[in-house]
Amino acid sequence: MIRRFFTYYLPHKKLFALDFSSAVVVAILELAFPLAVQWFIDDLLPGQNWSAIVWVSAGLLGLYLFSTGLQYIVNYFGHKLGINIETDMRQQLFTHVQRQSFRFFDNTKTGHVMSRITNDLFDIGELAHHGPEDLFIAIMTFLGAFWIMLTINVQLAFAAIVVVPFLVWLIIVCNLKMNKAWKRMYSNIADVNGRVEDSVSGVRVVQSFTNEEFEISRFTKDNRKFRHSKLAAYKIMSYSSSGIYMMTRFITLVVLVFGAWLSFTGQLSYGELVGFVLYVNVLLKPIDKISALMELYPKGMAGFKRFTELIDQEPDIVDAKDAVPVKDLKGDISFDQVSFSYEGEKKVLENIDLTIRAGETVAFVGPSGAGKTTICSLIPRFYDVDKGAITIDGMDIRQMTKQSLRSQIGIVQQDVFLFTGTLKENIAYGMLDATDEQIEEAARHAYLEGFIASLPDGYETQIGERGLKLSGGQKQRIAIARMFLKNPPILILDEATSALDTETELFIQKALTELSKNRTTLVIAHRLATIRNADRIVVVTEDGIAEEGNHDELIEHDGIFANLHRVQYQQS
Numbered sequence: 374m375i376r377r378f379f380t381y382y383l384p385h386k387k388l389f390a391l392d393f394s395s396a397v398v399v400a401i402l403e404l405a406f407p408l409a410v411q412w413f414i415d416d417l418l419p420g421q422n423w424s425a426i427v428w429v430s431a432g433l434l435g436l437y438l439f440s441t442g443l444q445y446i447v448n449y450f451g452h453k454l455g456i457n458i459e460t461d462m463r464q465q466l467f468t469h470v471q472r473q474s475f476r477f478f479d480n481t482k483t484g485h486v487m488s489r490i491t492n493d494l495f496d497i498g499e500l501a502h503h504g505p506e507d508l509f510i511a512i513m514t515f516l517g518a519f520w521i522m523l524t525i526n527v528q529l530a531f532a533a534i535v536v537v538p539f540l541v542w543l544i545i546v547c548n549l550k551m552n553k554a555w556k557r558m559y560s561n562i563a564d565v566n567g568r569v570e571d572s573v574s575g576v577r578v579v580q581s582f583t584n585e586e587f588e589i590s591r592f593t594k595d596n597r598k599f600r601h602s603k604l605a606a607y608k609i610m611s612y613s614s615s616g617i618y619m620m621t622r623f624i625t626l627v628v629l630v631f632g633a634w635l636s637f638t639g640q641l642s643y644g645e646l647v648g649f650v651l652y653v654n655v656l657l658k659p660i661d662k663i664s665a666l667m668e669l670y671p672k673g674m675a676g677f678k679r680f681t682e683l684i685d686q687e688p689d690i691v692d693a694k695d696a697v698p699v700k701d702l703k704g705d706i707s708f709d710q711v712s713f714s715y716e717g718e719k720k721v722l723e724n725i726d727l728t729i730r731a732g733e734t735v736a737f738v739g740p741s742g743a744g745k746t747t748i749c750s751l752i753p754r755f756y757d758v759d760k761g762a763i764t765i766d767g768m769d770i771r772q773m774t775k776q777s778l779r780s781q782i783g784i785v786q787q788d789v790f791l792f793t794g795t796l797k798e799n800i801a802y803g804m805l806d807a808t809d810e811q812i813e814e815a816a817r818h819a820y821l822e823g824f825i826a827s828l829p830d831g832y833e834t835q836i837g838e839r840g841l842k843l844s845g846g847q848k849q850r851i852a853i854a855r856m857f858l859k860n861p862p863i864l865i866l867d868e869a870t871s872a873l874d875t876e877t878e879l880f881i882q883k884a885l886t887e888l889s890k891n892r893t894t895l896v897i898a899h900r901l902a903t904i905r906n907a908d909r910i911v912v913v914t915e916d917g918i919a920e921e922g923n924h925d926e927l928i929e930h931d932g933i934f935a936n937l938h939r940v941q942y943q944q945s
């Protein structure tokens with residue numbers, strides 16, 4: 374894990390070298406200053422040599438200024454290093470998540486992904502900056518200070534470090550406990566994020582059911598759990614820092630008392646005693662640093678572990694080694710003995726055979742949950758078949774690169790997802806480099822022109838988060854406009870279940886009919902009236918494809934479709 378962590382330093386080698394070397398020089402200067410004080414007291418003061426004192430003081434001032442400059446470098450560039458590594462990791466994680474397949478998102482909570490990409494990486498950045506640098510400096514300063522202390526007085530030096538093993542034991546024990554505590558805390562904050570994501574994005578459902586209190590109580594539970602776990606972590610941390618404080622002060626006291634005795638017995642000069650006490654502080658500083666690191670390390674490493682867990686999750690839909698890019702597909706689609714299940718043994722599709730000719734409009738009807746959407750999700754490889762094969766223009770879709778295959782397929786979903794931004798940006802999502810003229814033409818084809826012209830800001834109108842400021846019909850038409858821009862040879866339309874007013878529906882139907890022209894179109898139909906003109910209707914039931922034919926043939930056949938038709942006709 375640590376070796377892997379260090380690979381993230383590689384792109385920032387120079388920054389690391391600058392930061393690290395400056396920190397080493399600062400530490401060496403820190404070690405030298407008490408020696409200067411000792412020399413000052415023992416040699417310069419008794420001689421009352423003012424000019425030497427002035428020169429030495431000027432020299433010290435110069436060194437202090439130099440050290441200050443280096444400390445600035447360590448602070449700024451050290452943090453820059455941490456931030457750079459954090460940003461790289463965030464970028465890598467976001468890119469990785471973008472490449473994940475539908476199955477990953479079926480099983481992962483959005484709030485957890487958000488937590489990984491935001492909170493978890495904060496501490497990793499801090500650890501990246503302070504970790505190796507502070508550890509090295511702490512060890513170097515500790516050993517350096519101890520060595521100088523030995524040269525001043527061996528007995529006093531050993532008296533000073535007698536408590537250190539207890540200190541190390543305390544730090545290790547607390548570190549192990551803290552590791553667990555931070556892990557729990559991170560898991561709990563991810564739950565809180567998940568809850569916020571759910572309740573805020575579903576706030577309209579919450580309020581329509583007047584379930585605000587229920588949501589608040591669920592959030593309170595998660596929030597309390599988080600508080601409890603964070604508090605537990607801080608409790609351990611407080612034990613640790615109080616223990617460290619007590620032991621370090623005890624060391625100072627021992628040195629003062631024992632040092633006083635050595636001084637009375639003529640074994641230690643005043644300058645040496647003052648120098649020694651200053652070195653005790655230099656010796657204890659690394660211990661403070663290491664204990665701070667011990668707090669940071671488990672936090673950062675817990676975050677890094679979660680980061681690697683996500684990064685190591687390979688997308689299950691990837692390009693085959695010999696996959697080729699495709700373009701200008703005709704749109705002949707064929708299912709050959711296709712079986713598929715989302716999870717476990719429960720088959721959603723079993724041995725499905727189906728052929729759709731290029732340019733044909735095929736409607737899928739059948740009871741809810743029969744597998745209509747699933748059939749259509751397999752064509753762009755949102756999921757891979759378990760058995761059998763799907764081919765387009767005679768080529769297995771697994772032999773095509775995923776990106777090129779999907780570029781040939783357009784999907785208008787029932788629940789249109791729009792992004793926060795302007796109307797124009799949302800239409801242009803179908804073709805990111807579309808010109809204004811192309812966007813306007815697409816809007817015209819989708820019968821959006823009149824609506825856009827009526828808006829004060831026209832195409833620049835902000836549509837609110839997920840298009841909240843738009844009606845269902847308007848959203849649908851934006852989705853259709855996107856498809857005119859994308860212009861794919863294969864189209865999948867998941868028909869809206871919610872009833873739109875007759876006029877809007879008429880416009881949408883007209884736009885869709887126009888969009889379907891010269892394309893292979895698969896329609897997941899809910900209202901049978903809209904598919905009367907489909908070239909073929911495929912009736913899907915839990916047992917697979919039950920009937921196939923055009924509208925009149927199926928009515929005449931008097932089977933499932935005719936029955937569904939009768940029910941809907943009677944209802945309307």
Ligand SMILES: Nc1ncnc2c1ncn2[C@@H]1O[C@H](COP(=O)(O)OP(=O)(O)OP(=O)(O)O)[C@@H](O)[C@H]1O
Pocket residue numbers: 479715716721739740741742743744745746747748
């Ligand atoms: N992401 C998923 N993970 C697990 N099971 C799923 C998933 N999506 C759908 N299913 C299950 O697969 C079966 C077929 O679902 P599918 O959405 O294809 O049906 P459908 O015929 O399109 O239904 P509807 O007309 O209600 O949209 C259902 O039993 C459903 O519960």
